[in-house]
Amino acid sequence: MTPEGEALLRQGAAELELDVEAQVPAFAQLMALLQDANSKVNLTALKTEPDIVLKHFVDSLSCLRGGYLDGAGQVLDLGTGAGFPALPLAILRPDTTFVPLDSIRKKIEFVRAAAQTLGLNNVHPQVGRAETLGRDPAHRETYDRVVCRAVAALPVLAELALPLLKPGGLLVAQKGPITEEELQAGRRAAGELGGRVTGVDAFTLPVLGDARTLIVVEKVSRTPKKYPRREGVPAAQPLF
Numbered sequence: 001m002t003p004e005g006e007a008l009l010r011q012g013a014a015e016l017e018l019d020v021e022a023q024v025p026a027f028a029q030l031m032a033l034l035q036d037a038n039s040k041v042n043l044t045a046l047k048t049e050p051d052i053v054l055k056h057f058v059d060s061l062s063c064l065r066g067g068y069l070d071g072a073g074q075v076l077d078l079g080t081g082a083g084f085p086a087l088p089l090a091i092l093r094p095d096t097t098f099v100p101l102d103s104i105r106k107k108i109e110f111v112r113a114a115a116q117t118l119g120l121n122n123v124h125p126q127v128g129r130a131e132t133l134g135r136d137p138a139h140r141e142t143y144d145r146v147v148c149r150a151v152a153a154l155p156v157l158a159e160l161a162l163p164l165l166k167p168g169g170l171l172v173a174q175k176g177p178i179t180e181e182e183l184q185a186g187r188r189a190a191g192e193l194g195g196r197v198t199g200v201d202a203f204t205l206p207v208l209g210d211a212r213t214l215i216v217v218e219k220v221s222r223t224p225k226k227y228p229r230r231e232g233v234p235a236a237q238p239l240f
């Protein structure tokens with residue numbers, strides 16, 4: 001990473017009140033891995049160094065706002081793609097276990113290789129669909145937190161994520177600006193699935209000023225056994 005890229009990372013993190021000084025070399029290594037992989041396969045749409053620093057690294061770290069991930073043991077990143085937000089979060093939170101999940105094998109292979117190169121023993125990538133894991137006793141109701149960025153509308157996320165959370169666990173969904181309509185549909189879906197929307201934190205992304213929202217859904221009771229519905233149905237026929 002260039003000195004300008006490192007300075008941008010420090011500035012973005014500082015605006016989130018995070019000190020990343022000790023982790024700058026790890027982020028530089030992740031930058032090199034992403035750029036190398038992107039030159040061979042189309043892994044992520046963002047290719048320039050400032051874009052990767054701000055829209056992948058700093059954007060992912062913004063999930064730490066509000067302290068919702070503090071003290072979490074196991075965090076599943078639903079639809080992690082090339083490892084976002086899981087990899088930046090795992091770099092900053094070595095005591096938390098992260099399970100980056102994606103249905104696309106080549107993306108998870110990248111995440112696995114990157115975690116190994118970076119020595120991130122707290123990252124355990126999984127290939128699969130959230131609907132499948134949500135019905136698997138090895139994963140259902142086992143996670144303290146589910147994080148996700150840019151995966152689906154809130155009612156769909158609620159159906160994919162709430163079955164995976166322990167009662168008392170939190171879904172922390174990072175989105176752009178959210179409409180009142182999506183929020184209302186999300187509240188209704190959460191209610192059906194044993195959840196309750198407890199936080200809507202609107203903020204702007206450091207340096208760039210883009211609008212972001214962290215939606216927090218608490219799992220207040222067990223999810224009915226009929227959820228999640230089979231693969232693809234939550235997105236094709238959202239509950240609300």
Ligand code: SAM
Nearest residue numbers: 079080081084102103104128129130149150151
């Ligand atoms: N979270 C990453 C990011 O912000 O860069 C990737 C976002 S990408 C737009 C959405 C990802 O979610 C894709 O890689 C897709 O394969 C994955 N995905 C969508 N639905 C999924 C499901 N039901 N189970 C697992 N992965 C899913």
